[in-house]
Amino acid sequence: MNVDASSNIVEIEDLVVRFRARGHKSGFFRGASWNRAVNGVSFSIKKGETFGLVGETGSGKSTIARVLVGLYKPSSGRVRILGREINYRKKEDVFYLRQNVGIVFQDPVGSLNPRLTVRDIVTEALVASKSVKKRMYDSAVLDSLERVGLRRSSLEMHPRELSGGEKQRVSLARALVVPKKLLILDEPTSSLDMTIQAQVLNTLRKLKAELDLSILFITHDINVVRYMSSRVGVLFYGKLVETAAAREVLMAPKHPYSEELLSNIPQLVATQSLDSNAATRALVEHSPASEGCIYRNVCPKVFDKCVDEPELAEVERGHDVACFLYHDSMQRT
Numbered sequence: 201m202n203v204d205a206s207s208n209i210v211e212i213e214d215l216v217v218r219f220r221a222r223g224h225k226s227g228f229f230r231g232a233s234w235n236r237a238v239n240g241v242s243f244s245i246k247k248g249e250t251f252g253l254v255g256e257t258g259s260g261k262s263t264i265a266r267v268l269v270g271l272y273k274p275s276s277g278r279v280r281i282l283g284r285e286i287n288y289r290k291k292e293d294v295f296y297l298r299q300n301v302g303i304v305f306q307d308p309v310g311s312l313n314p315r316l317t318v319r320d321i322v323t324e325a326l327v328a329s330k331s332v333k334k335r336m337y338d339s340a341v342l343d344s345l346e347r348v349g350l351r352r353s354s355l356e357m358h359p360r361e362l363s364g365g366e367k368q369r370v371s372l373a374r375a376l377v378v379p380k381k382l383l384i385l386d387e388p389t390s391s392l393d394m395t396i397q398a399q400v401l402n403t404l405r406k407l408k409a410e411l412d413l414s415i416l417f418i419t420h421d422i423n424v425v426r427y428m429s430s431r432v433g434v435l436f437y438g439k440l441v442e443t444a445a446a447r448e449v450l451m452a453p454k455h456p457y458s459e460e461l462l463s464n465i466p467q468l469v470a471t472q473s474l475d476s477n478a479a480t481r482a483l484v485e486h487s488p489a490s491e492g493c494i495y496r497n498v499c500p501k502v503f504d505k506c507v508d509e510p511e512l513a514e515v516e517r518g519h520d521v522a523c524f525l526y527h528d529s530m531q532r533t
Contacts, residue, residue: 207246207247208244208245208246208247208280208283209245209246209247209249209281209282209381209382209414210244210245210268210279210280210281210382210414210416211244211278211279211280212241212242212243212244212264212277212278212279212280213242213277213278213279213280214240214241214242214276214277214278215238215240215241215242215264215267215274215276215277215278215279216236216238216239216240216274216275216276216277217236217237217238217260217263217264217267217272217274217275218234218235218236218237218275219234219235219237220233220234220235221233221234221235236275236438237260237263237438238260238263238264238267238438239260239437239438239439239494240277240439241260241264241277241435241438241439241440242440242512243433243440243443245382245414245415245416246414247412247414248408248412248413248414249414249415249430249431250408250414250415250417250428250429250430250431251414251415251416251417251429251430251431251432251433252417252418252419252425252428252429252431252432252433252446253416253417253418253419253432253433253435254419254420254422254425254432254433254434254435254461255420255434255435255436255461256420256461257420258437259435259436259437259438260435260437260438261386261418261435262306262386262387262418263438264418265303265384265386265416265418267279268297268301268303268382268384268416269297269298269301269302269303269384270288270294270297270298273288274288279297281296281297281300281301281381281382282300282381284296298328299329299331299378299380300380300381300382301380301381301382301383301384302375302376302378302380302382302383302384303375303383303384303385303386304368304371304372304375304383304384304385304386304388305371305386305387305388306386306387306388306390306391307391308359308364308367308368308370308371308391309359309367311371312359312367312370312371313359314358314359314360315358316358316359317355317356317357317358318345318350318354318355318356318357318358318359318362318370318373319341319355319356321359321370321374322341322344322345322370322373322374322377323337323341324374325374325375325377325378326340326341326377326378329378331378332378340377340378341355341373341377342355343377344373344374344376344377345373347373347376347407347410348369348370348372348373348376348403348407349369349399349403350366350369350370350373354366354370363396364391364392364393364396365392365396365399365400368388368389368392368400369400369403371388372388372403372404372407376407376411379411380413381413381414382413382414382415382416383407383408383413383414383415383416384415384416384418385404385415385416385417385418385419386418387418387419387420388400388404389401389419389421389424390419390420390421397424401424401427401428404428405428415428417429422450422461422462425446425450426446426450429446430445430446431443431444431445431446432444432445432446432449432450434449434453434455434457434458434461436457436488436494436495437488437494438494439494439522440512440522441455441457441458441494441495441512441521441522441523442454442455442457442458442512442519442520442521442522443512443519443520444516444518444519444520445518445519448518448519450462454515454519454521454523454525454526455495455521455522455523456495456499456500456501456523456525457495457499491507491509492506492507492508492509493506493507493508493509493510493522493523493524494509501525503524505524506524508524510522510523510524510527511527513526513527515527
């Protein structure tokens with residue numbers, strides 16, 4: 201990948217995140233079984249860019265998001281924010297991470313404390329930041345609510361009194377009440393109906409321009425990616441298989457998994473879910489390959505070379521693909 205590091209807000213290099221497999225007994229038992237939720241992922245996000253991360257449920261998208269806000273620790277690899285490498289064992293590094301990165305989760309109901317008012321929910325972020333004087337709390341909260349399109353009258357409301365779209369706007373106000381360099385949006389519109397979804401997406405585009413934000417947009421909805429993202433990365437079972445400008449990936453995908461993922465877009469409009477995709481139906485029956493190309497068990501274009509693992513490599517300017525179909529053609533030319 202050819203990137204200008206000086207323009208990057210975020211740089212992720214060979215990120216691996218492992219979790220102990222379910223059912224494993226800890227203690228004196230040896231030979232622990234581990235699952236790699238994220239396996240050697242590398243990408244960067246430039247200043248002012250919206251990078252879309254797509255893939256089905258279980259591909260590792262949300263795990264990456266949680267690493268970037270310090271909720272999970274990497275098993276290995278490097279994460280840099282504004283050029284500073286984060287040591288997840290140091291509290292000051294994790295604090296620096298959270299100072300510069302905000303997140304809005306998929307489920308606004310689960311992420312908002314039902315006992316608190318909107319005022320208290322947004323104020324919590326100010327208290328945690330330790331960067332705003334207490335006498336400025338009220339004006340900062342009001343400014344943040346107005347910025348995301350919420351009425352002043354919502355200040356004393358509880359989450360149960362708000363609509364789904366309003367709850368997500370409260371989450372957004374909380375994430376941005378203290379200025380951030382990167383905003384992570386983890387499936388922020390998946391629980392909303394189409395009309396409210398469009399309103400929230402338009403608010404996000406407005407905020408991006410006003411606040412000069414960089415955005416990591418995580419979604420399973422290809423149409424949202426098309427509307428929001430300038431570049432796209434495609435994840436399959438913890439491996440990044442393709443990255444390029446959004447238009448290139450959506451109009452002319454190169455990796456066989458990306459092609460399959462995008463082949464049923466009319467279904468995606470109706471269901472807003474990649475789980476209806478033919479590739480996902482196949483994966484219910486076939487687990488990913490443990491060696492070689494991770495997609496080879498279900499790939500319609502598999503050939504002998506796929507017993508090895510392809511690297512994510514640039515096959516055209518700005519277009520990286522992890523597939524020997526293109527690597528071999530590059531070598532022949």
